[in-house]
Amino acid sequence: MNVGFDFINNKLIIRIDGDIDHHTCDEIRSKIDNEIMRRNPKDIIFDMKNVNFMDSSGIGVIIGRYKLVMAKSGVAAMINVKPQIQRVYDICGLKKIIPIYENEIQAVKNI
Amino acid sequence: MRIDNEMRLEFLSKSQNESFARSVVAAFIAQLDPTIDELADVKTAVSEAVTNAIIHGYECQSGHISIVSKIMGRTVEIEIFDQGKGIENIDLARQPLYTSKPELERSGMGFTVMETFMDHVEVVSQPGMGTTIRLTKTFKSM
Ligand SMILES: Nc1ncnc2c1ncn2[C@@H]1O[C@H](COP(=O)(O)OP(=O)(O)OP(=O)(O)O)[C@@H](O)[C@H]1O
Numbered sequence: 001m002n003v004g005f006d007f008i009n010n011k012l013i014i015r016i017d018g019d020i021d022h023h024t025c026d027e028i029r030s031k032i033d034n035e036i037m038r039r040n041p042k043d044i045i046f047d048m049k050n051v052n053f054m055d056s057s058g059i060g061v062i063i064g065r066y067k068l069v070m071a072k073s074g075v076a077a078m079i080n081v082k083p084q085i086q087r088v089y090d091i092c093g094l095k096k097i098i099p100i101y102e103n104e105i106q107a108v109k110n111i
Numbered sequence: 112m113r114i115d116n117e118m119r120l121e122f123l124s125k126s127q128n129e130s131f132a133r134s135v136v137a138a139f140i141a142q143l144d145p146t147i148d149e150l151a152d153v154k155t156a157v158s159e160a161v162t163n164a165i166i167h168g169y170e171c172q173s174g175h176i177s178i179v180s181k182i183m184g185r186t187v188e189i190e191i192f193d194q195g196k197g198i199e200n201i202d203l204a205r206q207p208l209y210t211s212k213p214e215l216e217r218s219g220m221g222f223t224v225m226e227t228f229m230d231h232v233e234v235v236s237q238p239g240m241g242t243t244i245r246l247t248k249t250f251k252s253m
């Protein structure tokens with residue numbers, strides 16, 4: 001499971017590559033948490049460009065990371081979200097807490 | 112209703128089988144030419160039910176999970192069986208945000224996802240005996 005990172009303007013961009021389900025979520029979670037510990041970003045942006053599938057296990061991971069940055073007054077956002085992921089996101093009510101932006105430039109500019 | 116086709120699948124309750132299980136079901140129902148969204152809905156619902164069997168049914172111990180899927184006209188029925196711990200209070204379990212394992216960062220949205228993506232979700236369960244989830248969905252006519 002590959003998770004890439006970039007750091008721009010105190011924002012950590014998290015680029016997840018592959019399906020997010022119960023099998024992959026532990027590894028994704030620990031990679032993200034290590035990076036958050038190391039870099040201490042204010043905000044985080046999940047780049048979902050290479051994620052074709054996500055179920056409620058992924059929602060758990062995303063809400064968990066949102067809580068980490070929120071505790072230090074940061075925000076979380078998502079970019080490049082595909083339709084299946086958008087539908088799970090809508091059902092789980094993530095709209096209220098984690099905005100979706102069309103792309104990285106929009107997200108970095110607006111949060 | 113007449114059964115046009117049927118498949119059975121049995122596998123161990125290992126998390127690496129989650130993507131295998133949802134992909135097999137998706138491949139089986141592809142013969143009905145569902146839309147991309149319909150296919151994604153079924154895959155997601157199956158993933159929720161199989162994950163629940165592994166995490167809650169068997170509590171990550173080893174056990175067998177079976178899936179039986181039937182095609183009747185443009186309707187697909189998918190049953191997911193485990194012989195795990197069972198569900199004490201089914202109404203409570205189905206409530207949005209209810210999870211018995213908040214310490215695992217579960218969101219308690221699995222049943223809500225299944226109910227939204229499928230036409231019907233039936234839960235048959237007895238403590239100590241296991242759980243059967245029956246999912247059905249009718250695809251739009253071509
Ligand atoms: N196969 C099963 N065997 C035993 N208990 C189950 C089973 N499936 C679901 N449950 C119970 O129903 C509850 C709700 O399930 P649901 O999938 O909605 O949420 P979750 O699995 O706890 O969290 P999430 O799916 O969002 O990660 C579970 O917490 C568990 O207590």
Ligand SMILES: [Mg+2]
Binds near residue numbers: 220
């Ligand atoms: Mg679940």
